[in-house]
Each structure stands twice: as C-alpha cells, then as structure tokens.
Amino acid sequence: MYQFFYDLTGNVIISTIAVAVVPLVNILIVALIGVYLERKVSAWMQDRVGPNRTGPLGLFQTVADFVKMLQKEDATSTEIDRKLYNIAPVLVFAGTFASFAAIPFSKHLIGSEIEVGLFYILAVSSFVVAGILMAGWASNNKYSLLGSMRAAAQIISYEIPTAIVVLSMVMLTGTLSLTQISEIQTAHFWNWYIFGGPGLALSKFLLIPFMIVGFIIIFISTLAEVNRTPFDIPEAESELVAGYFTEYCGTKWAMFMLAEYGNMFAVSAIVSILFFGGYQSPFGYLGNTLGVSWLIPLEQVGWFIAKGWFFIFIQMWLRWTLPRLRVDQLMSLCWKYLIPYAIVNLVIIGIISLL
Amino acid sequence: MNYYDILFYLFAIITLASAWFVVTTRNVIYSAFFLLFTFFGVAGIYVLLAADFIAVVQIMVYVGGILILLLFGVMLTNKITNVDIKSGTANLLSASLLTGVLMGALVSVMIFTDWKVEPAEIQTTTIKTLGTMLLTDYVLFFELLGILLLIALIGAASIARREKE
Amino acid sequence: MKQYFKNTWDGIYTVLVGMRITFKHLFTPAVTIQYPEVKVKLPDRVRNRLYVNMDDCIGCDQCARACPVSCIEIETVKSVPGEDLGITSNGKKKALWVTKFDIDIAKCCYCQLCVFPCPTECIYMTDVYEFSEYDRSNFIYKFSTLDNEEVEQKKINHEKFQAEKEAQKAAVAAAKPKPEAPAQPSAN
Numbered sequence A: 001m002y003q004f005f006y007d008l009t010g011n012v013i014i015s016t017i018a019v020a021v022v023p024l025v026n027i028l029i030v031a032l033i034g035v036y037l038e039r040k041v042s043a044w045m046q047d048r049v050g051p052n053r054t055g056p057l058g059l060f061q062t063v064a065d066f067v068k069m070l071q072k073e074d075a076t077s078t079e080i081d082r083k084l085y086n087i088a089p090v091l092v093f094a095g096t097f098a099s100f101a102a103i104p105f106s107k108h109l110i111g112s113e114i115e116v117g118l119f120y121i122l123a124v125s126s127f128v129v130a131g132i133l134m135a136g137w138a139s140n141n142k143y144s145l146l147g148s149m150r151a152a153a154q155i156i157s158y159e160i161p162t163a164i165v166v167l168s169m170v171m172l173t174g175t176l177s178l179t180q181i182s183e184i185q186t187a188h189f190w191n192w193y194i195f196g197g198p199g200l201a202l203s204k205f206l207l208i209p210f211m212i213v214g215f216i217i218i219f220i221s222t223l224a225e226v227n228r229t230p231f232d233i234p235e236a237e238s239e240l241v242a243g244y245f246t247e248y249c250g251t252k253w254a255m256f257m258l259a260e261y262g263n264m265f266a267v268s269a270i271v272s273i274l275f276f277g278g279y280q281s282p283f284g285y286l287g288n289t290l291g292v293s294w295l296i297p298l299e300q301v302g303w304f305i306a307k308g309w310f311f312i313f314i315q316m317w318l319r320w321t322l323p324r325l326r327v328d329q330l331m332s333l334c335w336k337y338l339i340p341y342a343i344v345n346l347v348i349i350g351i352i353s354l355l
Numbered sequence B: 001m002n003y004y005d006i007l008f009y010l011f012a013i014i015t016l017a018s019a020w021f022v023v024t025t026r027n028v029i030y031s032a033f034f035l036l037f038t039f040f041g042v043a044g045i046y047v048l049l050a051a052d053f054i055a056v057v058q059i060m061v062y063v064g065g066i067l068i069l070l071l072f073g074v075m076l077t078n079k080i081t082n083v084d085i086k087s088g089t090a091n092l093l094s095a096s097l098l099t100g101v102l103m104g105a106l107v108s109v110m111i112f113t114d115w116k117v118e119p120a121e122i123q124t125t126t127i128k129t130l131g132t133m134l135l136t137d138y139v140l141f142f143e144l145l146g147i148l149l150l151i152a153l154i155g156a157a158s159i160a161r162r163e164k165e
Numbered sequence C: 001m002k003q004y005f006k007n008t009w010d011g012i013y014t015v016l017v018g019m020r021i022t023f024k025h026l027f028t029p030a031v032t033i034q035y036p037e038v039k040v041k042l043p044d045r046v047r048n049r050l051y052v053n054m055d056d057c058i059g060c061d062q063c064a065r066a067c068p069v070s071c072i073e074i075e076t077v078k079s080v081p082g083e084d085l086g087i088t089s090n091g092k093k094k095a096l097w098v099t100k101f102d103i104d105i106a107k108c109c110y111c112q113l114c115v116f117p118c119p120t121e122c123i124y125m126t127d128v129y130e131f132s133e134y135d136r137s138n139f140i141y142k143f144s145t146l147d148n149e150e151v152e153q154k155k156i157n158h159e160k161f162q163a164e165k166e167a168q169k170a171a172v173a174a175a176k177p178k179p180e181a182p183a184q185p186s187a188n
Helices: A002-009 A012-045 A061-070 A084-101 A118-140 A142-173 A178-184 A202-225 A248-275 A286-290 A294-319 A327-354 B003-026 B028-048 B054-076 B092-112 B128-134 B139-161 C002-027 C063-068 C148-173
Strands: C051-054 C072-078 C096-104 C123-125 C138-143
Touching: A002 A012, A012 A084, A012 A248, A012 C002, A084 B028, A084 B139, A084 C072, A118 A142, A118 A178, A118 A248, A118 B028, A118 B054, A142 A202, A142 A248, A142 A327, A142 B054, A142 C063, A178 A248, A202 A248, A202 A294, A202 B054, A248 A294, A248 C072, A248 C123, A248 C138, A286 A294, A286 C123, A294 B003, A294 C002, A327 C002, B003 B028, B028 B092, B054 B128, B128 B139, C063 C072, C072 C148
Parallel strands: none
Antiparallel strands: C051 C123, C072 C096, C096 C138
16 A cells, blocks of 8 residues: 555655555544444344434434544543653554554555564554553552553453464464465455365365364454453443543543554454455455456455454444453453463364364 | 654664663653653664564563563552662772673674675565574574473462462 | 363353344344333323312312412402302302412422312312423412402402491491390300
C-alpha cells in the first residue's frame, strides 16, 4: 500500500500518513459500529429492544455518545500523577493502533509488509500492558491499581498460549508474514487451515482436529488478552467500578474505548488470518469468473472485514452468555488447561507437518 | 539529510534522553516508565538497521517481559515513592576508573571496527538466515540458553511453591 | 487425569449449551413494552388521579373529613330559596353552592377513603396516571364550577337572605309583646 501511495504522490510523508490513516479510519468505524452492535446484541439476547430513539433503529446512538464525550469536561482528581495520567491513554491506543500496521486487509492493503508481522503484533501488544499499568498507577486510585495489576497479569499469562498456537501455525506455514499465511490458504474454504490447509495429502485430514483445538485455544486466549467478558476481571464493574480507567473521562476515556474495540478487531483479524484464510474468499472470486481484475481487491477487503465482524460477534455472543471468571479460575484455565493443551498440540502439529 | 536520517536522529534522541532521565530522576516509577521509551528507541534503531526480528524481540522481551516485571516489582513494593533514592557520589576513584576503562573500550571498538560505509543491500528479512544460523553454527549456545532458562523457570517455580513447615 | 479431561470436556460443552440458549434468545421477540407509545392495560379498580363530578356534588364535606392527609378542601354557601340547583343523578336535591372544592393531588395518598362516604358517588378514582407538572401549585386541582364573581355573588345573596331573615325575625320578635322566650324546657 505504501508503494502504491508513493508511486501516486511521490512524497514519503504524504504516503506514510495515507498508509496510517486507513487503519485509523477502520478503528473508528469498528468502535462506532461495535458499540452500537454490542448494545443491540446484548439487548436481543436479553429479549430487550436496545437503543432505538436516536435516529432510525437507534443507529446514531454511538455518534451521539461520541459527540457527548468530546465536549465533556476533563474532570480529573487532584491527587493524580498528571504526566503519566495523560500519557497512558495515548500509549494504550498507540499499542493497539501499531498492531494494525501488519494486518493485511487485502493482498496489497497492508500498512507494512514486514516479514515478522505475526511476531510484531504479539510484541506491540506489550505497549498496551505498559499503558494499562501506567493508567492504573497514575490514577492514584485503589480500584485502578488493582484493575491494572489484574489486566497486566492476565494479558501476560494469556500471551503464552497465544504464542504457542502462533508458533505451531508458523511451523506449519513456514512464515511469519500474515500476507503469506493468507496467500497459502487461497481460493476455496477447504484450503483454510481450520480444514487442514491446502493440498490433499493425508496430513491435511490428520491436521483438522488439532487445528480445531488450536483455534479454540487461540480464540479463548485472545479473548482474555482484550479483557472481554468472561475474562473482564480487570474492568469488573461490579467490583472495581471500571478498573484501570475508573478515573478517566471524556476524550481520554474514549481513547481507552477505541483501543478496546480496535483490539477486538485486531485479534479477530489474527484468528481469521491464521485459521480462516484471512482476506481469502471461501468460494473463489467473482472478479476471476467475470474477468474483472479490479473487483478482486474489493472482494478481499469485504471478506476480511466480514470475517473480522463475525469473530467480533462471537466475542459479543460469549460476553452475554458467560459470567465473569474468578481470578484463580482465570489463572488455572490458562496455566493448567490452555498451556498444556497448546504444547501438546504444538508437538503433534510438528510431527504431522513432518509427514 | 533524508527521512531515514531524521528518523534515526529522532530515535537516537528518544533513546538518549529517556536513558538520561532513567538515571537522574528521583522517582522510581518514572525511571521504570522512561525505560519503556529507551527500549522503544533502541527497537527503532534496530529497525533502521534492517534487523526487524531483533527489533521485535527487543520489544517483546524487554517491554513485554522485563519492564512489566520491573513495574510489578516497583508497584507491589510498599511505600516505594517515599524511599530516598541514593544518587549521590560514592567511591569516586574506583567508579571513575571503571567507567573510564569501559568508555575507552567502547570508543576503541567504535574506532577500530571496519564499518561498512557504502550503502549495503538491505535485506527484506533476516529470520530465515537467523534461524538457520541458530540451529547450525550456534546450536550449542542456543540449546544451552534454553536449558538455562528452563532451569531458571523450574527454580522460580520451586521457590514459589515451597511450603511453610 | 480422568478428572482433568472431564473438566475440559465440561468446560467446552457447558459453554456451548449456554451459547445455544443465548442464540435462541437472539431471535425471541423483545418483551419490552415501549411505554409512551404502548401502555399496559391497567386492572379494574386502579387507584390513580381523583376526579370529582361537580354535577353530582352536594357539598356534604364527607370526603374531606374522611381524607387522612387532608388534601381536600371544601367550602360551601347555602342557597337562597327560589334558587334551583338541580338534582343529582341519584335524585338528591342540592342545597349548597360548592364555592371551593380543591384537591391537592401532591398530598393525596391514593387510599380511596374519600370515595366510599360520598352519598352521590361523585368523587372517584380514574385511571389517569401521567400528570407530572413543572410547578407544584399546578397540583392543586380546583373542581368548583363557579368562578370568583359568582362565588362573591352567592355569598352576597346568602348574606342578604340571612340579613332579611334576621330582619324578619326581629320584626316578628318586635311584633310579639313579651313571649315566654325560653319556651322549650330543653333550652336549659
């Protein structure tokens, strides 16, 4: 994408900014629709109606909320650590935003085609942890500090099963680049890694159950990494008010919210790239059959966003199904169940990929 | 001066300035958080050196692992903000001798290294060669490091699990 | 070990069961009643806003006396002979001008105790329950059908009549020379 803009404008700065704007717009849209959808889905699952007063079907509810949030007074406590307090939301949002640099929306619509994309996304999420700790500390509030401690412990713990599953996928695909992983699973849905990957060898069919296990593990652990229910003990509103962003309001609070929804989309994207073909269409491309080549990138973006939204919907579905886990249950799920299964899965996938 | 130079100086300034604050600030929390920016700046310089894997590992290990551990340690320590950090001068002679020797060694390395000044072919990826080297030429060190980390892990677990009698 | 795998299976299975239930509810129509547009049908004999049908009121003051919170205020003026006040719907002849019939609904406790004593069943509870106001003084409902001028007129009429009666009495008293004034033994 950078090369495209560079050829178009011939200016490094303009093309860099253009590359950065695309994921930013995506995050904004995800947050805007995501908040609305969250309210609607929760309402439908509880046999309610949900927002329906602001605009047709309540569609402008989030817009109204954003406008409200932007003009809110920035009320802060006097006892906060003002410097860290102001940096923390920026850091959290930057960590989320940075991960979008390596996510391919289509074959060419990607911020940076770095080879270590997958690893890079795992790495930059640690800025989010640092930002959360900073927010919790700077707020000078017991709830915030507890929430941030819980968040950090949780994210670090659940990074391990995520990393192990990612490792097994990297072993299988032989690359860390998200574009190449998507390219391998091209054309049809039976080439997706959840169905054993491309080819028709025996290993494909042997892989399927272990791929499903890997998918479940990475889905649970990424769900925990973005602090969503049932893993929302850092925010646990019934015990910690709002966790690490208790003391924030207005625009800064909105940045935490943006980061949360951006993260949701990012982890959905990773799961869909690893197991569900990323931007690849499940049924082949309309552009290929019609012979219209410019249609293919649009289809790819459409499929990618649709898959992202599908997993966001599943996250919401789980959120309104399951109650919150206790801290010890959370840790035992990670260390006693997910990690052993992930390691066994890694070894088995390694053996199968040698076949 | 092209954009890469500007980026290099930007990252260099971030690294140096935050490193300076890490050492001089009297608030332990501030030191810990300035360390974050130091690591970030170093990672940026690695990227400019076309060492993408090292840069990512830098962020993953230092920011994601060590810094978070450090912050946990600092935050869980009681009354950390009230502790007077000793940053006065002591053992002036031996310290200056030591730093002088270290400085001399670094400067001599800088001077006597055969730097490649001509624009080299920037590799798009380093992971393939890195992986091959780690598992062929340096496999002994690699495995030894793995065993060392495993021992540390088991040791930490056994210390944490020790039951009171 | 067996327990471990059973736990794993239970974890996955129960989550799926829960997800099935919530998925079903995704398509269940909402049970929400959207209040201002749709209203729940109230049961019979609900107790809400009080209403007084002034055509039937005879000004007997029984409701005001029954009220435990004294939210009803009634003032009456006797009618003069010759004035026709009409009759109530159950055939009682009205004899009093009701010059003031105020109910402070903000005080009302909706006990319905005022409704039972009414001989003409003119005070009753309606099913209106949306009557919030911006000013508290608007909660004093004035039911009297007479306006201020008429009230003054009635008062003057009554006083005039009273004065005439007094005058008549005096005249009669003057006409009689010396009657045995305390005629009734019960007077003392």
